[in-house]
Amino acid sequence: MSVEPKVERETLRVHFARLWDSDLAWNFRNSPLAVVSATVLLVIAFTSIFAGVLMPQNPFDIMQLFLDKANLPPVWSEGGAMPYVLGTDMQGRDVLSAIVYGSRISLVIGVASVAVSMTIGVLVGLLAGYIGGALDNFLMRLADAVMSIPTLLVAILVSAIFRGLLPVEYRDTFAPLILVLALSLTSWVVYARMVRAVTMVEARKEYVMAARIINVPRRRIILKHILPNVMTPALVTGTLNLGLAILAEATLSFLGVGMPSAQPSLGTLIRLGNQYFFSGTWWIVLFPALQLTLIILAVNLLGDWLRDALNPKLK
Amino acid sequence: MLLLVLKRLANAVVVLLFVALLAFTIFKFLGDPVQLMLNPQATQEERDALTQRLGLNDPVPVQFVKFVANAVQGDFGMSYRNQLPVMGVIAERFPATFELVMVSSIAALLIGLPLGVFAAINGGSFMVRVAHIISMIGVSVPAFVIGILLILAFSIELQVLPAFGRGEVVDLGFWTTGLLTSSGRYALIMPAISLALFQISFIMRLVTSEMLEVLRTDFIRFARARGLRARAIYFRHGLRNCLMPVVTITGMLIGDLIAFALVTEIVFQWPGMGFLFVQSVQYVDIPVMAAYLMIVCCIFILINLITDLIYVVVDPRMGATAIGGSNVR
Numbered sequence: 001m002s003v004e005p006k007v008e009r010e011t012l013r014v015h016f017a018r019l020w021d022s023d024l025a026w027n028f029r030n031s032p033l034a035v036v037s038a039t040v041l042l043v044i045a046f047t048s049i050f051a052g053v054l055m056p057q058n059p060f061d062i063m064q065l066f067l068d069k070a071n072l073p074p075v076w077s078e079g080g081a082m083p084y085v086l087g088t089d090m091q092g093r094d095v096l097s098a099i100v101y102g103s104r105i106s107l108v109i110g111v112a113s114v115a116v117s118m119t120i121g122v123l124v125g126l127l128a129g130y131i132g133g134a135l136d137n138f139l140m141r142l143a144d145a146v147m148s149i150p151t152l153l154v155a156i157l158v159s160a161i162f163r164g165l166l167p168v169e170y171r172d173t174f175a176p177l178i179l180v181l182a183l184s185l186t187s188w189v190v191y192a193r194m195v196r197a198v199t200m201v202e203a204r205k206e207y208v209m210a211a212r213i214i215n216v217p218r219r220r221i222i223l224k225h226i227l228p229n230v231m232t233p234a235l236v237t238g239t240l241n242l243g244l245a246i247l248a249e250a251t252l253s254f255l256g257v258g259m260p261s262a263q264p265s266l267g268t269l270i271r272l273g274n275q276y277f278f279s280g281t282w283w284i285v286l287f288p289a290l291q292l293t294l295i296i297l298a299v300n301l302l303g304d305w306l307r308d309a310l311n312p313k314l315k
Numbered sequence: 316m317l318l319l320v321l322k323r324l325a326n327a328v329v330v331l332l333f334v335a336l337l338a339f340t341i342f343k344f345l346g347d348p349v350q351l352m353l354n355p356q357a358t359q360e361e362r363d364a365l366t367q368r369l370g371l372n373d374p375v376p377v378q379f380v381k382f383v384a385n386a387v388q389g390d391f392g393m394s395y396r397n398q399l400p401v402m403g404v405i406a407e408r409f410p411a412t413f414e415l416v417m418v419s420s421i422a423a424l425l426i427g428l429p430l431g432v433f434a435a436i437n438g439g440s441f442m443v444r445v446a447h448i449i450s451m452i453g454v455s456v457p458a459f460v461i462g463i464l465l466i467l468a469f470s471i472e473l474q475v476l477p478a479f480g481r482g483e484v485v486d487l488g489f490w491t492t493g494l495l496t497s498s499g500r501y502a503l504i505m506p507a508i509s510l511a512l513f514q515i516s517f518i519m520r521l522v523t524s525e526m527l528e529v530l531r532t533d534f535i536r537f538a539r540a541r542g543l544r545a546r547a548i549y550f551r552h553g554l555r556n557c558l559m560p561v562v563t564i565t566g567m568l569i570g571d572l573i574a575f576a577l578v579t580e581i582v583f584q585w586p587g588m589g590f591l592f593v594q595s596v597q598y599v600d601i602p603v604m605a606a607y608l609m610i611v612c613c614i615f616i617l618i619n620l621i622t623d624l625i626y627v628v629v630d631p632r633m634g635a636t637a638i639g640g641s642n643v644r
Contacts, residue, residue, distance in 0.1 A: 033448075144326070145333040148619065149612050150574030157608065160596045161341060247457055251578055254459050255593055274463060274582075278478075282467055289460040297455040304451065 027309040034305040037298035044295060048104035051097070059098040060263065087283040090276055095283060098269055099291050105265040106295065109176055110246035113183035117245075118238050120184060121191025122230065126222050128192065129199025140196070143189045151186045155248055158182035159257045172260040179258055183248050187241060194237055198230045236310055239303035243296045250292055266292040323623060327616045332383070334612045338605035339382050343375070391606035396598050401606045405588055410491050411481055412580070412587030416572045418494075419507040423514035424565060428554075430515070431522025435530065436549055446523055453516025458575065462509040462582035469505060477502050479584035506583045510576060514568055521564060525557030559626070566622040570615035 019025055028034050052058065086095040124143075128136040146154070159182040163171055166178075202208060203226065211221050252258035253267030254274075261272055266288050273285030373381070385391070391401040434446035470478035482498035484491045493499025529535065530553055538548045577589025584590065588607060595603035 141329070145330050148330045148616055149334060149337075149608075150571055150615060152577070153574050153608060153611060156593075156596060157337070157341065157604070160599075160604070164599060243455065247455075250457055251459065254457075255578065255581060255596075257596060270459065270463070277463075277467070278471070280471075282471070285463055286467070289457075289463060293456050293460055296457070297452060300451060300455050 024309055028305075031305055031309075033301050034309075037301040037305075040294060040298040041302065044103055044291075044298075045107065047100050048107060051100045051104055056094055056097060059093045059101050086287050087281075089273065089284045090281070095287055098264060099266070099288050102264050102266045102269050102288060103291060103295065105176070105259060105263065106246055106249060106267070106292070109179050109183075109249045109259075109265065110242055112176075113180045113187070113245045113249070114238050114242050116180055117184040117186075117188040117241075118191050118234055121188035122195050122227070122234050124188065124192040125195025126199055126226060126230070129196040130203050130218075130222050130226065132200075136196075139192070143192055146186065146189050152248070152251065154186045155182045155252055156255065156257055158185055159252055163257065172262055175259050175263065179249055179252060182252070183245055187245065190241065191234055191237055194233055195230045198233055199226055202226050202229050232310065236303070236307050239299070239306050241303075243299040243303060246292075246299065247296055266295075319627060320624065323620055327620055330616055331609075331613065334609060335383050335386060336379070338386075338608050339379050341605055341608075342382070342601055343378075386606075386609055391609070392602040394595075394600055394603050396595065396600045396603070401602045404603065405591065405606055405610060407491075408586060408588045408591050411493075411585060412573060412576055412589060414493060415503065415506055415510060415579070415585060415587060416569060416576055418503060419511035420514065420565065420569055420572065422507055423511040423518055426511070427515040427518030428522055428561070431519040432526060432549065432554060434519065434523045435526035443523060443527075446519060450516035450520045453512050453519075456512070458509055458513065458578050459582050461512055462505070462579055465505045465509055466582070476505055478505075481586055506579050506585050509582070510572065510579045513575075514565070514572070517568065518561060518565060522557065522561055525560060526553055529553050529556045563622040563626050566618055566625075570618040573614055574611050 028038075086099070088094055089098070124139050128139040159178055162174075162178045162181065166174060208221060208225060211225055216225075249258060249265060250267030250270070253265050254271045256271060259265040259268045261268055264272065269288035270285055270292065273281070273288065277285045389402050393399065394401050394404055397404075430446065434442050465476075466478045469476040477498070480502060481493045482500070482502035483496040484493045484499055485495045493503060526549075530549075535548060535552060538552050543552075574589075576585075576587060577592055579585065580587045580590040581593055588611075591603065592607040594600075595607070
């Protein structure tokens with residue numbers, strides 16, 4: 001019994017060494033842009049996960065907001081005061097805390113919508129590519145139709161429709177769910193097309209033929225044999241689309257059809273700050289905008305690197 | 316060729332019907348038009364009369380057919396918000412959006428093309444990488460963030476450009492334009508830049524990669540061997556060969572841009588269609604929402620259709636794949 005953990009640690013070390021030695025890891029270590037953007041993302045993820053411990057204030061807790069501390073500028077300009085490093089907004093909300101809590105909402109919605117749309121897209125792509133025929137035709141025409149409406153419009157409409165269907169008192173509670181749905185319903189198409197193409201290539205390969213000859217059920221072939229082979233391109237597409245998803249969420253919230261002001265994401269914070277910045281309180285809008293840009297840029301750079309690193313043509 | 320055109324047209328019609336169905340569904344399930352149009356004190360008789368007049372007692376498929384028939388004639392009903400015909404309200408806003416999108420597309424081409432060529436010619440992998448990073452930043456900064464930064468810098472700090480509105484416009488009867496007055500032109504600068512930045516990055520990246528590909532081909536090497544001057548090689552032989560995809564993709568981007576302009580229009584309070592749409596979403600003004608959706612999709616599909624067909628005319632090799640229904644993107 002006492003030997004087991006040691007063995008486990010040993011295999012872990014082997015696994016790690018293998019990972020460290022792999023092409024991908026080597027490529028990563030030698031790409032400064034990838035290392036920097038991964039670090040930035042890790043820091044942002046870490047601060048937003050432990051926001052409750054790290055931040056001076058919980059911006060959702062009205063008891064912690066003081067109106068006499070409203071509209072304070074950042075500490076380095078005249079009139080700023082600790083602990084409000086980046087100043088406060090019109091309700092006395094600490095801008096830094098609001099940004100970190102807002103990043104959490106933005107990241108969660110972005111990741112969730114990528115996960116949902118990837119699941120839908122991969123399933124549709126597998127079915128269309130493997131089964132083919134009328135099903136393929138129907139699914140792909142549907143994808144064409146979705147593609148021929150500008151994404152932003154669909155997202156706004158879906159969001160508006162669901163908000164209209166829900167009674168007012170539930171709107172804020174379900175806002176994150178509505179957003180994930182609105183973003184997923186438009187972006188699954190990218191995955192579906194890509195997975196379909198890969199599936200059609202895989203389905204003609206010998207291992208699939210062999211599996212069919214020995215009568216492996218169709219569901220098992222799709223899920224156990226083809227799915228693992230489409231996951232790599234799907235995950236790369238997912239990373240590249242995460243930036244778009246975060247951007248789309250921010251845009252919807254900025255337009256006022258996304259997260260409500262009681263639960264602000266970065267986009268909501270920018271919208272709220274934008275209403276006031278002619279009165280000179282630039283910090284309320286500038287810092288969330290910078291954070292949002294930083295997140296999207298880091299995700300995009302990382303996705304770009306991953307695509308190039310996994311592209312055999314460039315090696 | 317004719318077959319291809321017909322097939323494309325049929326596809327476009329199917330997609331438009333799909334969009335119409337979507338617009339109709341919004342109509343049908345989002346709010347009760349009778350309740351929204353009448354005041355709360357209306358009697359039951361008045362309600363029934365309006366329901367009858369709006370054709371809401373007909374079976375749903377009949378309503379849909381009527382909706383499409385009216386839409387084809389440009390009749391989208393009355394706006395709930397101000398009781399004006401929807402088509403007129405949108406037509407009034409169209410020139411503002413159109414001018415914004417056109418000016419920023421032309422600017423994007425004029426800036427993006429030379430930058431892309433420059434990055435490709437000054438080959439060194441260093442320039443390409445710098446160009447790549449710059450375009451990455453251009454793609455990553457949200458349009459509304461650029462708009463806000465521009466307003467902060469040029470309207471609040473320097474106070475040289477107006478932060479909102481369209482300036483003075485000249486009414487030509489069927490069209491209003493801000494391009495003829497200096498205040499109109501000044502007002503256009505920042506919205507156009509913030510809308511164009513994404514396109515600039517996109518075009519620049521596209522031109523760079525296309526150019527690098529073309530410059531690797533044999534006929535360029537042959538042109539070099541003939542002793543042609545570098546400028547002739549790059550612009551007469553190189554750029555020409557990568558212009559086609561650039562132009563078509565820019566064309567397709569214009570469709571996206573008309574929809575995407577709504578974000579810019581909100582930031583700069585630009586009185587275009589997008590601004591109207593976001594307002595109507597907030598007021599649940601469904602006829603305007605539905606009409607905007609239909610019109611933007613029409614433009615979008617039309618542009619895609621035209622660019623697809625141009626592609627086939629210019630490059631016959633595309634015909635074969637285009638018939639298969641694959642999208643150029």
